[in-house]
Amino acid sequence: xxxxxxxxxxRVAEALARDAGRLALDLRTDRPRLDIRRKGPQDVVTAADxxxxxxxxxxxxxxxxxxxxLGEEEGGGAxxxxxxxxVDPIDGTSNYARALPHWCVSIAxxxxxxxxxxxxxxxxxxxxxxxRRGAGATRDGLPLRIGRTDDLASAIVDVGxxxxxxxxxxxxxxxxxxxxxVGVLNCGSAALGLARVADGRLDGYAERHLYAWDALAxxxxxxxxxxxxxxxxDGDAMTTGNETIAATPELFATLVDVxxxxxx
Ligand code: LIP
Numbered sequence: 001x002x003x004x005x006x007x008x009x010x011r012v013a014e015a016l017a018r019d020a021g022r023l024a025l026d027l028r029t030d031r032p033r034l035d036i037r038r039k040g041p042q043d044v045v046t047a048a049d050x051x052x053x054x055x056x057x058x059x060x061x062x063x064x065x066x067x068x069x070l071g072e073e074e075g076g077g078a079x080x081x082x083x084x085x086x087v088d089p090i091d092g093t094s095n096y097a098r099a100l101p102h103w104c105v106s107i108a109x110x111x112x113x114x115x116x117x118x119x120x121x122x123x124x125x126x127x128x129x130x131x132r133r134g135a136g137a138t139r140d141g142l143p144l145r146i147g148r149t150d151d152l153a154s155a156i157v158d159v160g161x162x163x164x165x166x167x168x169x170x171x172x173x174x175x176x177x178x179x180x181x182v183g184v185l186n187c188g189s190a191a192l193g194l195a196r197v198a199d200g201r202l203d204g205y206a207e208r209h210l211y212a213w214d215a216l217a218x219x220x221x222x223x224x225x226x227x228x229x230x231x232x233x234d235g236d237a238m239t240t241g242n243e244t245i246a247a248t249p250e251l252f253a254t255l256v257d258v259x260x261x262x263x264x
Pocket of ligand 1: 043072088090091092093094160161162163188189190191207210211214
């Protein structure tokens with residue numbers, strides 16, 4: 001697919017991400033109808049996640065009937081040899097369900113096993129992050145550059161956790177980073193955490209296990225903003241997920257070391 005076609009798909013993804021973010025905000029106001037259900041420990045889904053995903057899938061299907069679509073809530077999947085949209089209607093659903101502002105809509109486009117487009121809309125700030133491989137990353141149209149913190153004692157990293165991985169290993173990982181002087185947060189949205197690394201407000205993001213819909217768009221933003229990332233789409237990670245590490249060039253090796261040292 002030529003860069004013009006990819007750029008056209010990115011513009012569609014940008015418009016849809018904004019529409020999806022606004023729909024999720026509207027649905028948030030009607031709590032009783034939010035119908036929050038638990039998928040597992042500290043893992044919830046709301047009626048809004050499903051409604052927003054259906055809106056995105058319907059729109060993408062009508063615009064690109066030949067493309068594959070993989071969504072967090074209702075699955076779907078890649079079509080051999082076709083581009084595949086990877087959609088997380090609300091990343092940070094636990095925050096969303098509690099009316100905490102740290103959540104977003106994430107859309108990625110994978111072509112021939114590689115992420116070519118990543119778009120994230122953050123409704124609370126009405127901010128739109130976008131990246132196209134080889135063409136850089138932006139927030140609201142302005143170019144993004146990774147932070148340059150080169151001193152661990154000034155670095156801040158968002159380290160995500162889910163019950164899909166052992167709590168003990170997570171505790172050891174966080175304790176190790178703290179002992180090295182690194183500031184550690186767990187904000188509850190991998191996609192938005194990665195966007196914060198791309199815009200220089202955080203120095204790194206790490207999580208033992210994420211799904212493609214949580215990670216792909218944010219990882220491309222970090223790469224196009226000048227950061228370093230651990231390859232995600234190896235083997236069958238598109239469906240089973242993978243470990244996620246992204247950081248400034250200065251901090252990346254340390255984060256890889258610490259994640260490897262505490263691998264369960
Ligand atoms: C969430 C991620 C978070 C992770 C959660 C979950 P969701 O995505 O953003 O980093 O710890 O387990 O995967 O479920 O809100 O789309």
